[in-house]
Structures are given as structure tokens and as C-alpha cells.
Amino acid sequence: MPELPEVESVRQGLSQLVVGKKIKSVEVLWDRIIHPAGSVPAFKKALQGQKIEGISRRGKFLIFHFSDYDMLSHLRMEGKYRLLSSQEALNKHDHVIFHLEDQEDLRYNDVRKFGRMELLEKGTWQEAASIQKLGPEPTRESFQLPAFRDQLKRRVKNIKGILLDQGLVAGIGNIYADEILFQAKLFPGIPGQELTEDQVKALYQAILDVMDQAVKKGGTTIRTYENAFGENGSFQDQLQVYGREGQACYRCGERIEKIQLAQRGTHFCPHCQASGGNQEWLLG
DNA sequence: ATTAATCCCTGGAGGC
DNA sequence: TGCCTCCAGGGATTAA
Numbered sequence: 413m414p415e416l417p418e419v420e421s422v423r424q425g426l427s428q429l430v431v432g433k434k435i436k437s438v439e440v441l442w443d444r445i446i447h448p449a450g451s452v453p454a455f456k457k458a459l460q461g462q463k464i465e466g467i468s469r470r471g472k473f474l475i476f477h478f479s480d481y482d483m484l485s486h487l488r489m490e491g492k493y494r495l496l497s498s499q500e501a502l503n504k505h506d507h508v509i510f511h512l513e514d515q516e517d518l519r520y521n522d523v524r525k526f527g528r529m530e531l532l533e534k535g536t537w538q539e540a541a542s543i544q545k546l547g548p549e550p551t552r553e554s555f556q557l558p559a560f561r562d563q564l565k566r567r568v569k570n571i572k573g574i575l576l577d578q579g580l581v582a583g584i585g586n587i588y589a590d591e592i593l594f595q596a597k598l599f600p601g602i603p604g605q606e607l608t609e610d611q612v613k614a615l616y617q618a619i620l621d622v623m624d625q626a627v628k629k630g631g632t633t634i635r636t637y638e639n640a641f642g643e644n645g646s647f648q649d650q651l652q653v654y655g656r657e658g659q660a661c662y663r664c665g666e667r668i669e670k671i672q673l674a675q676r677g678t679h680f681c682p683h684c685q686a687s688g689g690n691q692e693w694l695l696g
Numbered sequence: 697a698t699t700a701a702t703c704c705c706t707g708g709a710g711g712c
Numbered sequence: 713t714g715c716c717t718c719c720a721g722g723g724a725t726t727a728a
Contacts, residue, residue, distance in 0.1 A: 413721065444704085472722080488722055489705085505706090524705045526722070542723080569699065578723080586721065675701080676721070 414487045416472055416550070416583025416623060418631035421645060422493065423469045429495045433512045434463045435478075442507040445522070447530040455531050459510070471546045471582030475537055482537040484530045485520075491527030494519050546582040550623040555581055557616050564612060567604030571615065573674030574604050581619060587654045588626060590679045592618045594653045599685045600671075600678050611687065625650075653679040 414422065438456045446452050462478035469475065476483040485491075498515045508520040508529065520527070532540060548554035563580050564571075574580060575589040584592065593600050596618035598611060607615065631645030652662060657670035657679055666683035 415722095486722080489720080522705095523707070524721090526705065528723090545723095567698080573699085576722080677719090 413489050413585060413587065414472065414491070414631070415585035415588050415626075416469075417588075417626035417629070417647065418645060419469055419472050419474060419487065419583075420627050421630045422487070423467050423474055426474075426493055427467045430464050430512070430518055431466055432464065433514075433516070433518075434461065435459050436461075436511045436513060438511065439509040440507070441509070442525055445507050445520070445525065445527055445529055447528050451531070455529075458531055470543055471549070471578055472585070473543065478534070480534055482532050482534055484528075484532065484537060484540060484542065486528045486542075487522070488526035488528070489524050491520065491522040494521060546578050547580045548582065550581050550583055550619050552620060555616075555620070557613070560616055561609075561612050564604040564607055569604060570601045570673055571598060571604055571607070572600035572676070572678050575619075576674055576676065583623065584619070586676050587651070588622055589676075590654045591652060592622045594681060594685060595622055597684055598687055600673050600680050602687075653681060655679065 438459045440446055440452050440456060443449075443452050446455050458481055459478065462480065464476060464478060466477040467474060468477065472486060474485040474487070476485060496517050496519060498511065498517050500517070502509075503519070503521055505523045505525075506519045506521045507525065510518040510520075512518060520529075530540065530542075537543060548556070548559075560580065564574065567574055569577075572589055572593065575584050575592060576586065578584075590600070592615070596611070596614040598607075598615060602611075626645075626647045629645055629647040629650070631647055653668050656668045659668055660666070661668055661681040661684060664681065664683045666681055668679055669682050670677055670679050672678065
């Protein structure tokens with residue numbers, strides 16, 4: 413499931429593969445991927461003859477920069493882009509085909525059809541509603557401790573849910589939320605406003621560290637993720653809690669537990685992450 | 697303003 | 713083998 417590190421890896425690979433290439437035509441095989449609803453004909457028409465000038469990223473969104481348009485693209489759970497020969501047979505889950513020059517296709521494949529694309533007038537992508545909602549990137553330059561502390565103080569929601577909220581800090585998904593909370597030694601069910609100053613600092617630092625590490629490792633390959641070159645990430649080799657329920661904690665040996673929080677599977681070590689008051693949130 | 701629940705989708709896993 | 717149910721989950725939307 414692509415989160416910020418995986419999307420960044422895809423962006424880097426795709427940039428090498430398709431920047432400078434020109435779109436001849438576009439096929440859309442599943443209309444709902446294109447937003448807003450009903451815009452498929454305009455989408456196909458606008459992209460004819462457009463050159464791919466660059467690809468950037470904001471949170472988990474890819475932004476394709478064309479000659480006269482920008483395109484927001486969100487991979488959601490399992491979206492992938494591949495560059496293939498036009499001769500190659502279509503895959504069952506190829507939903508959007510960008511026919512390029514020189515007999516090449518850029519194909520968007522998405523088993524669950526959750527991904528979304530939206531074409532915008534060039535230079536206006538920052539104003540799109542989905543982008544406006546995003547908090548800062550999880551880097552020391554953009555993501556500031558005082559603002560983060562203030563936001564946490566106003567939230568009664570559990571910190572697992574807060575990390576998944578793209579409005580506080582952008583790019584964290586379910587895997588990294590669990591890994592961040594393990595590194596910060598925080599129980600995922602603690603309400604934001606109940607964190608002590610030391611805990612807020614630990615959480616802030618863990619966000620920066622885990623996201624930075626994951627980007628350096630090219631992301632995490634769980635299930636089906638691969639980058640634009642078809643390569644796996646390697647951060648899965650250092651996951652401490654995600655997907656490890658029932659197994660021994662690498663730090664203390666206790667069994668990793670899995671519970672539901674914020675409608676998401678949440679993995680944690682009941683011994684290392686006991687801070688925040690004896691796990692009273694676990695009961696009831 | 698914040699929070700919780702629902703929906704979109706398919707394939708894989710587990711039960712029988 | 714095959715049929716059924718359940719689970720995975722990001723973000724838009726709706727409701728409270």
C-alpha cells in the first residue's frame with residue numbers, strides 16, 4: 413500500500429522513464445478513476461499531444477506536469493504505473509492507458525480501482541481541495557514541533573488516528589503509523605491531548621526518523637507494492653510491529669498484539685508501548 | 697471544529 | 713473442489 417516513501421520511489425522511477433515523452437492518446441477503461449465524474453471525454457481530449465515535463469509529489473499524491481495541464485494521481489491501495497511496449501497484452505487490471513510515441517504505453521494498473529486521477533489547469537494543482545487539506549511534509553524544514561504540539565492539544569482522538577489524518581502531517585499511512593508509534597514507545601490509543609511534552613517530542617522525532625529511513629529504503633513491499641521499475645522496496649525487512657501480531661517483539665520479547673483503532677488494524681508491543689496509562693483503552 | 701461511520705473494490709485466506 | 717464469508721484499507725462523503 414503506497415504511503416509517502418513508496419510514492420516517492422515511484423516518482424523517482426517514473427521520472428527517469430517517461431519525462432520528455434509525448435502522449436499520443438489516452439484510453440480509459442474504468443471511468444470512476446477519473447475525477448470529477450463525467451470528465452473522461454475532456455480528460456482524453458486534453459491530454460492528446462501533451463508532453464510529460466516532470467513529476468512531483470505532495471503527501472501521497474503524484475503530480476504529473478504536462479505542457480498545458482497538471483494531473484493529480486493518487487495510487488490509494490494498489491495503483492501502479494508501468495511503461496510497456498504497446499504490443500504487450502493488456503492486464504486485467506489496466507484501467508488507464510497513456511499511448512506514447514515510439515510504440516510505448518504508460519499503463520495505470522489498479523486491482524481495487526481505488527486510485528484517482530484529476531486533470532487541472534497548469535499551475536493550479538496546489539489549490540485543489542485534496543491538496544489544500546494536507547498538512548506539512550514530514551521533513552524538518554516543513555514540519556514544525558510547535559504547530560504539531562498545538563494541534564495535538566486540541567485533539568481527543570487517539571494518536572493512531574491522528575497520524576493517519578493527512579491534515580496534521582502528510583504522507584503517513586497504516587504501516588508507518590504503527591512503526592512510528594513503536595519507535596516513540598507510545599500506546600496507539602492515547603488521546604492526542606493526553607501526551608506529555610516528552611511524548612510529543614518523541615512522536616515528532618519518530619515521524620521524522622521513520623519516514624526518512626523508509627524513503628531511503630525505497631519503501632515497504634507488503635502484498636503487491638513495486639516501484640515503476642518493478643522493483644520491491646526493502647523497509648519491510650525492518651518492520652518492528654506491522655504484520656507481526658503474535659510474534660516476539662525484537663526489543664523485549666513480548667508478543668506483538670493487533671487491535672482495531674480508527675477502523676484500521678493496529679499493531680503494537682504491549683510492553684514497550686505501555687505508556688499513557690496502563691492500556692485502559694484496550695479494555696471495553 | 698472534530699469525530700465516527702460508510703462506501704468504494706478485488707483477491708486471498710480460512711471455514712466447511 | 714467449490715462456495716461462502718471475512719479481511720485488507722485511503723480518502724471522500726455524510727452524519728452526528
